[in-house]
Amino acid sequence: MQTKKIRWTKKYHEDLGTKDKDGFYDYAYRYFIYEFFLPNNDVVKFRQYTDTLDECSMFVALDELIQKSDSVSKDKINFISTIINFMQTDLGINKFSFLNGTYKPIDLNKFSNRQIDFSFEQVT
Numbered sequence: 001m002q003t004k005k006i007r008w009t010k011k012y013h014e015d016l017g018t019k020d021k022d023g024f025y026d027y028a029y030r031y032f033i034y035e036f037f038l039p040n041n042d043v044v045k046f047r048q049y050t051d052t053l054d055e056c057s058m059f060v061a062l063d064e065l066i067q068k069s070d071s072v073s074k075d076k077i078n079f080i081s082t083i084i085n086f087m088q089t090d091l092g093i094n095k096f097s098f099l100n101g102t103y104k105p106i107d108l109n110k111f112s113n114r115q116i117d118f119s120f121e122q123v124t
Contacts, residue, residue, distance in 0.1 A: 003119050006083065007037040010122070034087075037123075038079050046083075048093070055095040056087060057103055082118045084108065090120070 011033050017026035034046040034056070045059040058080075084106070087093045096106040 003117055004039045005119050005121055006039070006079065006086075007121050007123050009035045009124070011035075036079075036083050038076075040076075040079075042076065042079070044080060044083060046087070047099075052095075054093055055097070056093050058096065058098040058106070079118075086120055 013031055013033055015027075015029040015031075017028065019025055030050040032048045032050070034048065036044045036046075038044065046056040047059065048056045084096055087096075088108075096108065097103040098106055
């Protein structure tokens with residue numbers, strides 16, 4: 001069986017509000033965006049705030065993904081499971097949520113199978 005490759009990037013971003021006369025911002029969001037480029041050309045994104053490095057939020061309606069599993073490819077479920085396992089094992093992230101209007105925790109028990117037929121390659 002040929003190993004499927006998932007390429008990924010990690011980029012730093014800042015979303016800063018207005019700076020006051022003392023040099024403070026009215027808001028400041030500093031975070032990393034992870035993009036995972038899947039073999040089927042889909043892209044899965046996660047955001048990780050710099051003040052909570054053990055947490056990530058996935059930009060996908062995961063509840064819809066699970067509820068509509070008949071219409072979602074098994075590959076996509078395997079890819080997401082593999083990405084979450086990679087982020088836990090290799091990046092030390094242990095809390096996951098998905099952004100669907102609010103942040104909802106991901107039940108990691110549904111994504112606990114480590115896929116051995118995938119490899120990861122970081123691109124810069």
